Amino acid sequence: MPATLSRSRSHPQGSTFVNGHSSSGDVEAIFGSNTFGLAEMKSRLPKAVYKRLMATIEKGEPFDETVADAVALAMKEWAVERGATHYTHWFQPLTGRTAEKHDSFITPNAGGGAVAEFSGKALVQGEPDASSFPGGGLRATFEARGYTAYDPTSPAFLVEHNGSATLCIPTAFASWTGEALDHKIPLLRSMEALNAQARRALDLFDEKVGRVYATCGSEQEFFLVDESFYLDRPDLVTAGRTLIGAAPPRGQEMDDHYFGSIPERVMAFMNAVETELYRLGVPVSTRHNEVAPGQYEFAPIFENANIAADHQQLMMMTLQRMAPRFGLACLLHEKPFAGVNGSGKHVNWSMSTDTGLNLLEPGDTPHSNTLFLFFCAAVIQAVHTHQDLLRASIATAANDHRLGANEAPPAIISIFLGDQLTDVFEQILDAGTATESKSSGLLGLGSPVLPTLPRHAGDRNRTSPFAFTGNKFEFRAVGSSQSVSFPLVVLNTIAAEAISDMVDRMEAKMGKKSSKKALMSAAQEVIAETIREHKAIVFNGDGYAQAWQDEAAERGLLNLKTTPEALGTLTDEKNVAVFERFGVLSERELESRKEILIEQYATTINIEAATTGTMLRTLVLPAAIRYLGELGEASGAIDGMGLDASGTRDTAGRVVTEVNALTKALKGLDKALEAAHKAKDEAAAMESKVVPAMAKARTSCDEIEKAVPADLWPMPTYREMLFIK
Structure with missing residues (x-):
């Protein structure tokens, strides 16, 4: 039996307690209990301060x-009452994850004792070392000063650990020069830009609102493996995905894992995670098995986009922090296992007002809902005009593995509208206005004991990267491990630009006329013009089909298949212009992000290649050679008995062939890495030379795995990792 299976696994499979709290109970009672939310503020702050x-x-x-x-x-008083001893400015540098530096509340006093102190100055501003985070040229290494700034719009929260707690204060992170070094600052800027332009449109339509918010609900897919397996896989520990590994006899072909019964240990883990997230005010509403064996999903309901982005980081942090308590490891990588579905986090995005109006809610008669048609047309224009920016916003080495496969949309950005909306917009194109909407109808199931179901007016399209799903758009191409902030920044900014453009055109058409008739006439004209100019981005068909690749090219749509290609467009003139126009990112800030993302891509591939080489040389080849030694001894023994050893020699011959092929592939990988490091465009060379060299080495390795006996194979296999729970 392999060492990975004989290892003792001690984990609380039936555990119902987390940090001393029951993992079940009254959700209403615990929801937000570890957040300094509005109720706590109102009860503790003077009325004037609260106001x-x-x-x-x-x-x-x-x-x-x-x-x-x-x-x-x-x-401070609220946090200390709940066991907090330290506080931290919790921020999101351009690493894609969060950062924190803990400071104690305790301050020595003159009498030799200590008191718990926390001043307004400490709340408002912190000073981490800016040079130690990715800066993309915004800060030189010797320029160390950076600032964190309190974000009062996202509630502070407590993270409990080992009987104590830390007060985490969401903050923005900027350089000494005032430039954004994080994801929060541009997200807040983009939300303000969207608010300003959407309110311009609503004022034109005589809708009285105080504020418009970008809203977001991000699904989170992830894999769980036994922690002992994880620790015995250097590739999972170092790279977050398996760099080698033969496909098991059974993968996801039976389609029986999706929405299947959740394994007991996984359910205990999910219950504990949900409880923790509820305490942190994260509105998790859905949990289920995903398509691939060992794959699962959580999904929250809609929130203000800034808070949703913070909560997404909290969800990832909580998943990975709590998994070891149940003897598990949580894998957030987009493609941890070859041959089965990878993971994403569909970003459901919309725009809502402080009066409760969802601007992307079509209602029962979308053909007569001019306000909805206006904002929907604006999104269509935005996505068509800036398809490259959307693609760049989800470009990572990890996400390249899943885009275009059967678990994710293709790299070609397109919009799915569904039958009903497509028909409405076609009416507008043909006649200048729409007069009817396709009815949804009812769905009878042929049995009197089953209810008649209301049917949606259109089906869904899982192959679309940007799909309208009833009252929102779902950006399905976002990767499972990445921050949702940059995709949201792009969506908010390009939508603001499109809304602004459409408002300008409406105002020009109306001139000095202010009647409702003039308004509706101008709106209908602008909506028709927008759809006519940008209809090429709308596609309701099969995004996986080769025919769509050909048709998309004819339509002039971009097919940026790799991260280096996609990131190459990030600082194109029109993209710099849209970010600068709305004050979301300066040219320097955008260039810094491009530099950071390209460097992260090249670094990721380099780490993967180095890990692959090490594993093949120190684990795979020694195992194969040991097996050859056993085969040689067996062959000699069989010959000595006067029996036919040809089968044994044939087996040895096949293993030798693959060992030789693997040795040759390793030399090719070394050569490709060396060439990439010397290349002028290292990221492009990593993609064109190193990635194929890794794949070639893996092919031989996986053939060796199929031949070497289980007791000699030095690491957990796909069969073990995917199916043993």
Whole structure:
């Protein structure tokens, strides 16, 4: 038996307690209990302070720093009462994950004792080392100063660990020069841009609102493997995915894992994660088995996009932090196992007002809902105009493995509208206006005991990267391990531009006329013009078909298949212009992100290649050679008995062939790496030379795995990792 299977696994499979709290119970009672939310603020802050703080949170008014001391005192008292000993400015540098530096509340006093202190100054501003985070040229190595700034619109929260707790304060992170070094600053800027332009449109339509919010609900797919297997796989530990591994006899072909019964240990883990997320105010609403064996999903409901982005980071952090308590490891990589579905996080995006109006809600008669048609047409224009930006926003080495496969949409950005909306827009194109909407109807199931179901007016399309799904758009191409912030930044900014353009055109058509008739006439004309100019981006068919690749090319749509290709468009003139126009990212800030993303791509491939080489030389080849030694001894023994040893020699011959092929492939991988390091465009060389060399080495390795006995194979196999729970 392999060492990985004989290892003792101690984990609380039936555990119902997390940090001393029951993992079940009244959700309403625990929801948000570890957040310094509105209810806590209202109960602890002076009325005048609470009112000024709410003006910032709900109306976007500038933060009044005169209230900082009162907010800090109330926040500290709340946190200390719940066992907090330290606080941290929790921020999101351009690493894609979060960062934190813990400071103690305890301050020595003159009498030799200590008191718990936390000032408004400590709340509002921190100073981590900016040079140690990715800067993309914004900061030189010797320029170390950077600042974190309190974000009052996202609630502070407690993270509990080993009987104590830390107060985490969501913050933005900027350089000494004021340039954004994180994901939060451009996200907040983009939300403000969208708010301003959407309100211009709503004012034109005489809709009285105070504020428009980008909203987001991001699904999270992930894999779970036994922690002992994870620790015995250097590739999982180092690269987050299996770099070698033969396909098991059974993968996902039976389609029986999807929505299947959740294994007991996984259910215990999910319950504990849900409880923790509820305490942190994360509105998780769905959990289920995903398509691939060992793959699962959580999904929250819609929130303000800034808070949703923070909660997405909290969800990833919680999943990986809590998995070891159940003897598991959580894999967030987009493609941890070859041959089965990878993981994404579909970003469901919309726009809502402070009056409760969803601007992408079509209603029962979308043909007569001019406001909806206006905003929907704006999204169509935005996606068509900036398809390259959307593709670049989800470009990573990991995501390249899944885009275009049967678990993810293709790299070609297109929009799925569905039958009903497509028909409405076609009516507008043909006649200048729409007069009817296809009815949804009812669905009878042929049995009197089953209810008659209301049927949606159109089906869904799982192959579309950007699909309308009833009252929102679902950006399905976002990778499971990445921050949702940059995709949201792009969506908000390009939507703001399209809305602004359409409002300008409507105002020009109306001139000095202000009647409702003039407004509707101008709106219908602008909507028709927009759809006519940008209809090439709408595609309701099979995004996996080769015919679509050909048709997309004829339509002039981009097919940026790899990360280096996609990132190459990031600083094109039109992209720099849209970010600068709305004050979301300066040219320098955008260039820094391009440099960071390209460097991260090249570094990722380099780590994977180096890990592959090490595993093949120190694990795979020694195992194969040991097996050849056993075959040689067996062959000699069989000959000595006067029996036919040809079968044994044939087996040895096949193993030798693959060992020789693997040795040759390893030399090719070394050569490809050396060439990539010397190339002018290292990232492109990594993609064109190193990635294929890794694949070639893997092919021989996987053939060796199929031949070497299980007791000699030095690491857990796909069969073990995917199916043993």
